[in-house]
Amino acid sequence: MDQIKKSIPLLLAYVFGAAALIGLLFIPALAKILTSWVGFLAGIALLIGILNLTAVHSRRLAKGNVYSLVLLISLIAMITLGIADYFGWTEDGVATAFHYVQVPLEAAFASMMAFFLLFAGVRVIQKRRNWWGLLFIGFVIVFLLARTPLPGTAGEIYHDVSGVLSAIFVNAGMRGILIGVALGAIAVSIRVLMGLERPYEK
Amino acid sequence: MSRRCISCGSDLIIDGYVRCSNCRALTPLELEFCELCGSYISMANQFGHGDSTASEEWTNHREAAPPPLHQATSPEDEASSTLEERLGIDRRRTEARKKDIPADTDVPGWLLDVDAALKSGTTSDLPEPTVERREDWIREQGVALNGGTPEEESFESPAPEVETIEETESLDWIDALKGDLEPAEPKPAGEAETPRISKPTAAAAAAGAAAAGAKKRKSGTQPLESKDNLMGVPRQLAGTELPSWLSDQLQRPERSEEEVPEVEIELPEPVRSTIVVPVAPEPQEKPPAPSPVLDESFEKWLKDFSEESISPDWMVEADEQYEEAIAADILAKSAKTPGTMQEVQEGEVDSAELLGIEEVTELRGTLSGLKGTIQIAAAMSGVQTRRPRVEYSLSKQHQKQIALLEGIINAETVKRRPKTVVKVNRFPASLRVLLAVALLAIVIVPLLVPSSVDWISDLATLTISQPVQQFHDQIEQAAGQPVLVAFDYSPAMSGEMNAVAEALLGQLAANGSSVIITSQSASGFQLGQSIASETEDLSAFYLGYLPGEAVSLRSLARCMDESMDCQTIFGESIPPEIQELLGETNTVAVLASESGELQAWIEQVGAVLPDEVLLAAVTQTLGPLTAPYYTAGQLEGVLVGSPDLAAYEQEFLDVEGNSARNFTISTAAIWLIAAFLLIGVVYYAITGLRSGHSQ
Numbered sequence: 036m037d038q039i040k041k042s043i044p045l046l047l048a049y050v051f052g053a054a055a056l057i058g059l060l061f062i063p064a065l066a067k068i069l070t071s072w073v074g075f076l077a078g079i080a081l082l083i084g085i086l087n088l089t090a091v092h093s094r095r096l097a098k099g100n101v102y103s104l105v106l107l108i109s110l111i112a113m114i115t116l117g118i119a120d121y122f123g124w125t126e127d128g129v130a131t132a133f134h135y136v137q138v139p140l141e142a143a144f145a146s147m148m149a150f151f152l153l154f155a156g157v158r159v160i161q162k163r164r165n166w167w168g169l170l171f172i173g174f175v176i177v178f179l180l181a182r183t184p185l186p187g188t189a190g191e192i193y194h195d196v197s198g199v200l201s202a203i204f205v206n207a208g209m210r211g212i213l214i215g216v217a218l219g220a221i222a223v224s225i226r227v228l229m230g231l232e233r234p235y236e237k
Numbered sequence: 238m239s240r241r242c243i244s245c246g247s248d249l250i251i252d253g254y255v256r257c258s259n260c261r262a263l264t265p266l267e268l269e270f271c272e273l274c275g276s277y278i279s280m281a282n283q284f285g286h287g288d289s290t291a292s293e294e295w296t297n298h299r300e301a302a303p304p305p306l307h308q309a310t311s312p313e314d315e316a317s318s319t320l321e322e323r324l325g326i327d328r329r330r331t332e333a334r335k336k337d338i339p340a341d342t343d344v345p346g347w348l349l350d351v352d353a354a355l356k357s358g359t360t361s362d363l364p365e366p367t368v369e370r371r372e373d374w375i376r377e378q379g380v381a382l383n384g385g386t387p388e389e390e391s392f393e394s395p396a397p398e399v400e401t402i403e404e405t406e407s408l409d410w411i412d413a414l415k416g417d418l419e420p421a422e423p424k425p426a427g428e429a430e431t432p433r434i435s436k437p438t439a440a441a442a443a444a445g446a447a448a449a450g451a452k453k454r455k456s457g458t459q460p461l462e463s464k465d466n467l468m469g470v471p472r473q474l475a476g477t478e479l480p481s482w483l484s485d486q487l488q489r490p491e492r493s494e495e496e497v498p499e500v501e502i503e504l505p506e507p508v509r510s511t512i513v514v515p516v517a518p519e520p521q522e523k524p525p526a527p528s529p530v531l532d533e534s535f536e537k538w539l540k541d542f543s544e545e546s547i548s549p550d551w552m553v554e555a556d557e558q559y560e561e562a563i564a565a566d567i568l569a570k571s572a573k574t575p576g577t578m579q580e581v582q583e584g585e586v587d588s589a590e591l592l593g594i595e596e597v598t599e600l601r602g603t604l605s606g607l608k609g610t611i612q613i614a615a616a617m618s619g620v621q622t623r624r625p626r627v628e629y630s631l632s633k634q635h636q637k638q639i640a641l642l643e644g645i646i647n648a649e650t651v652k653r654r655p656k657t658v659v660k661v662n663r664f665p666a667s668l669r670v671l672l673a674v675a676l677l678a679i680v681i682v683p684l685l686v687p688s689s690v691d692w693i694s695d696l697a698t699l700t701i702s703q704p705v706q707q708f709h710d711q712i713e714q715a716a717g718q719p720v721l722v723a724f725d726y727s728p729a730m731s732g733e734m735n736a737v738a739e740a741l742l743g744q745l746a747a748n749g750s751s752v753i754i755t756s757q758s759a760s761g762f763q764l765g766q767s768i769a770s771e772t773e774d775l776s777a778f779y780l781g782y783l784p785g786e787a788v789s790l791r792s793l794a795r796c797m798d799e800s801m802d803c804q805t806i807f808g809e810s811i812p813p814e815i816q817e818l819l820g821e822t823n824t825v826a827v828l829a830s831e832s833g834e835l836q837a838w839i840e841q842v843g844a845v846l847p848d849e850v851l852l853a854a855v856t857q858t859l860g861p862l863t864a865p866y867y868t869a870g871q872l873e874g875v876l877v878g879s880p881d882l883a884a885y886e887q888e889f890l891d892v893e894g895n896s897a898r899n900f901t902i903s904t905a906a907i908w909l910i911a912a913f914l915l916i917g918v919v920y921y922a923i924t925g926l927r928s929g930h931s932q
Contacts, residue, residue, distance in 0.1 A: 067795065070788045071805065077784045133763050138728040145729035150673055153910055157668075160917045164925035172918050176911050182857060182880055183904045186696040194700075201864070210865045213836075 044235050052228040085110075558605055672913060679909050683902045690901045699884035699900075704867055708874025709889050711850050712741070715824040716748035719778075721797075723838065724756045724765030726830035730856055731764060736896050737854045737882050738768050738828055744890060746775040753818055755780035757789070757834055778815050780806075787837045794845035797822055826852040832862050839871050852876075879903055 051069065058066030089110065092103035116128035156175060159168055181197030184190065226232040242249055242256070249256045254263040255278055257271035264272045271278055599610045631639075683690040712720075722741065726734045745752055754769050754777055756762035762782045769777040783789035783806065796803030796811065797819045804811060811819070825842060829835040835853060843851050850873045853863050857878030866872045876885060883900035 063795070067792070070785075070792050073785055073788045074792075074809070081784070130763060130767060133728075133760070134767060137760065138731055138764075141727060141729040142732050145732070149906070149910075150676060153672055153676070153913060154669060156910075156914050157672075157917045160914070160921045164921055169918065169922070172914055176914055179907050179911050182878075183907050184693075184696055184699065190696075201861070205861045206864045206868060209861055213865060 041236070045230050045233065048227065048233070048235065049230065056228070559600055561606075675909055675913075676906060679905045680902060683898070683905070687898060690898075690905050693901045693904050694897065699880070699887055701884050701888050702881065704863075704872075704875035704877075705881045705885055706874075708852055708854070708876050709885065711824060711852055711874050712744055712826075713748065715745075715750055715850070717750060718824065719751045719753055719818040719822045720745055721753045721755065721780075721819070721822050721825045722765065723825065723827045723829075724754065724761040724768075725758065725834040725838075726761060726764070726828055726856070727758070728760055728764065730830040733856055733879055734828055734830060734854070735764070735768065736879065736899065737876060738765070739772065740882060740886055740890060740896070741826060741828070741854060742769060742772040742775055746772055749776075751776040751778065751818060753778045753780050753815060753822065755783055755793070757783055757786055757837070778812075778818060780811070780815055780819075781809065786833075787841050790837050790841040791845065793819075794842045796820075797842070797846055797849070823848070824850040824852065826854065828854045829859060830856045832859060835859065835862065839866055843871050 054065060055069050058064070058069055089107065092100075092106050095103040096107060113129065113132060116125060116132060119125040120128050156172065160172055162168070163171075177197060177200070181194060181201070185193050223232060227234065241247065242258075247256065250266060251263060253266050255266045255268075256263055257274060257276060257278055259276040260271060260274040262271060262273035264270075264278060269278055270276065598608050599605050604610050722738075722745075724738065742752065752769065752775060754762070754765040756765055759782045762779075766779060769775055769779075780793075783793060789806065792803075792806050796806055796816070803816060803819070825838070827835060827838045829838070835855065839851060842849065851871065852874045853866075853872050854876040855863055855878070857880070860875075860877035863872055863875045863877065867875050876882065879896060879900050883896045886896045
């Protein structure tokens, strides 16, 4: 029975992976059908995720977790606003809550990143008092200042130098990273199609 | 007269002969034992011989019995050959045995019970013979045989319940055993005496069995009836007339030890010369009794329990063993050993002397009588001889290696110092507060006092980079055409990207381009929807949130292909006007804050529609990622963060937005951060160098 349980997902992965590959290369209509299936599967997965989230935080709420209570209240409130907007009971209720609650909160979290990055930079200087640490902080300062206007000729020279550094080192590094990521994705895809990797069994 | 076996159906009685159940040989019916194997033939005793009534009973019993396992041979075949030839019976032996076997024998009661049970079919009620029952049965035979008046009782079938024996009060059997265990009187010197440990004799065992027979059984079973004085053999089995050889064997245990005749054997001369009659040594004096420690009353009590008054069996036995061991030792020492064995003995003696162990004769325990046993206590407590020390020799090379290793170890120990734990000063709270206050100040003050940072914008003019120029150019070329704008940034980056989105949508609105707004995230679509609704004169169409990331973008790309008919995207139907606009769209502007979202647009839409113009407006964090794509030509134009926006607005747009002010504020903050980093580098470099020198 365990063998059957393991074999069915593998078989489905084989079949649909091969079908998607064939559709991508030779039969666009097949790829279209498969991608349309992904749509409603993604919607179902989202629904299941919401239900699971509700269940988890309900259990935590039973144990006395206050944050779970806040989450559940927020979830229920947004769902209620969405239903109300749909039926016309409210007007732009979801948008209002989004703009006046979610956007400021996320913006506040993002703004704190500036302080964290500054403290992290100072910590690097404090911990790693070697040439590599110095090199790192030096490049940070260079590229920080490169995005700002600097007065005079020195500023122009500085921008030229930073441009060259960016064009050579940054581009090369980014290209290397992107190519590596692409090759890794190809390798993982082949392994999934061959059944060597089974992420669906986890 | 014929009888058939219950199990196999073969004839049991054939013309005066009965078939033995053990060896299947035919024995005369009057015999009780098989001529071939000697096993008891119950057939004859149970039903007698020549008794028609018994034969009828047996026939009835046979009919009630289960069918035979196999077909028996027909009487006709058996009658074809003579009986003797078929059975191989020696007629002479049969005649000779007839005289020894009594004619009339009584059937034992237990056998009758078995038969009755078989007849009634209640064989399951018959108890299985157990060890205890067999022992009791044997013991009962001993009772009847030991000279006592055997009780005239028949052996009844044992009850199915477990038998329990009730011990009688008398312990005569113990006394009887004791009588046999009493040590023999010392023989006079010169007489040969075979040293041995006395064992309970057969007579003593019979006496014990007789006493055991006095025990009553709960179940009421009683010993077998017997007439003759035979041990263990019931009269029913043995009969009154036994062969002489058998009767002699059975009656032998009654003889006492004194009646055992001495067997004189003539030994050859060489052997006779080696045997020397040992002389019994003088009885060894027992060690003196220890001085009395306790008071007189205890001594008196102890005396009452001395050997003279009551001698426990184990003490008597121990004394006997002691005497016998001494005698054995004397015999061993006095006997002459062959020359070859003498050498071995001498070697043993030498080894014992070498080890310093005295050969002690074991008196007690399982090793009694053996010599050379090592006393454990003595071996452990005694001083053991030291083994000769083995001197190891080292070559010069080994010595050099040893010296080298020692030098390395010593050098390491010298270098190793107790590490002083350098307390790493945690980032002081005052410094953190200072940094936070400074950053807040550089952001809040310009908002309250805008002129405070005007001097920064006067320092240098904003320059337009080539990617920004091309971005503008592509937007201008798409005037009057539908443009697909993707809001793929999160609300966290809305502070930076909202200004870019507003500027872009403003320009598109000014150009008369219709805008199709979509997003890969629900929050992004909300942002786009809100910004588009605030933009004046903008013709906006909302495609909605596209779930599925790369897969949905792939579907969208097919819908944008004029050659393909697209009515649904990811299961969601597309309004007809949007379908038409998608077909006419040639420019796609992606507003992204994450690398994955930007890559998905480039790899999915850009790969399917290579002729489509793909523009990217990203945050400053994502700026380096766009460089390879721009260099490769996959992106036609790139707008990176607030600096490019400020330049873009300043150069191309007539709109006076907040981008310039935001840019100056961000510049001030960047300068402040850079200054803090520089100060930190200098400070910790100096302190690090100082600490390094001090160490």
